Amino acid sequence: MLSFAALALCSLFSHVQAHYTFPSLIVGGTTTPEWANVRQTNNYQSQAPVTDVTSADFRCYNSDFPKAVSTISVAAGSTLGIACDQTIYHPGVVNVYMAKAPNGNVSTFTGDGAVWFKVYEITAATDGGKTITFPAQNVPSVSFTIPKSLPTGQYLVRMEALALHAATTFGGAQWYISCGQVSVTGGGSGTPGPLVSIPGVYTGNEPGILINIYYPIPATYTQPGPAVWRG
Helix, strand or coil: CCCHHHHHHHHHHHHHHCCCCCCEEEECCEECCCCCCECCCCCCCCCCCECCCCCCHHHHCCCCCCCCCCCEEEECCCEEEEECCCCCCCCEEEEEEEEECCCCCHHHCCCCCEEEEEEEEECCEECCCCCEECCCCCCCEEEEECCCCCCCEEEEEEEEEEECCCCCCCCCCEEEEEEEEEEEECCCCCCCCCCEECCCCCCCCCCCCCCCCCCCCCCCCCCCCCCECCC
C-alpha cells in the first residue's frame, strides 16, 4: 500500500501533468468546434486551474478573452453535453450551473448577481471510510438533461470540475471551468432555484472543498453548492 507521502508525491506529479479545459458542447450527439459555443478561457493554452473562489474569473474564467461566441439552440428536455479536451484526470466532483440572460441576449450577459442555479452534479461515492471513489474521474465529457420545465430563453451553462487531489489545505482545491452559450427552445414555466451568485457560492472552507481524500479516508462526502434543480 502506498504511504501518505507517496500519495502526496503522486498528487504533485499529476498536478503538473494532467490539467484540462472544456472547450466544446455536445448537442444532438455532435461535438461543436472548440471555443465556437464556449467562451474561450484564460487557460486554453496553459490549462491552469482557478483556485481563488472569490476571483471574478471563478465565474467563466474568460477575462483575457471577452469576445463574443456563437449561441447554439438546444431543446428543453434534451441532452446537453460538455466535452473535455482530454479527460477529467484528477479525482474530484462536477457541478453544472445555468443562468438566464435577463435581456434575452446571452452574448452580452456577464452572469452578475444571484442568477445561477445548479442543474447537474456528479458527486463522490463513499462507504463509511473504507474507500472513496470519484465517478467523474477519467470521463471525456459530462452530459445531462435540460429540465423540460426550464423557461425558453438564452442561458450561460457553466461547467465546474472540482479537483481534490491537493485540497488538504485552503486554496489547494482546483477548479476547471468553462461557460457555454445556449438558446433553450420549447421550454416550460418552471422556476429554477435556489439561485446563487458566482463568485460567492463557496467560501473555500466547505467540507467538500477543504478535504483530505487520502488519509483518513472520508466516511462521507458533502457536495458543495446548492441542491440540483430538476424542474
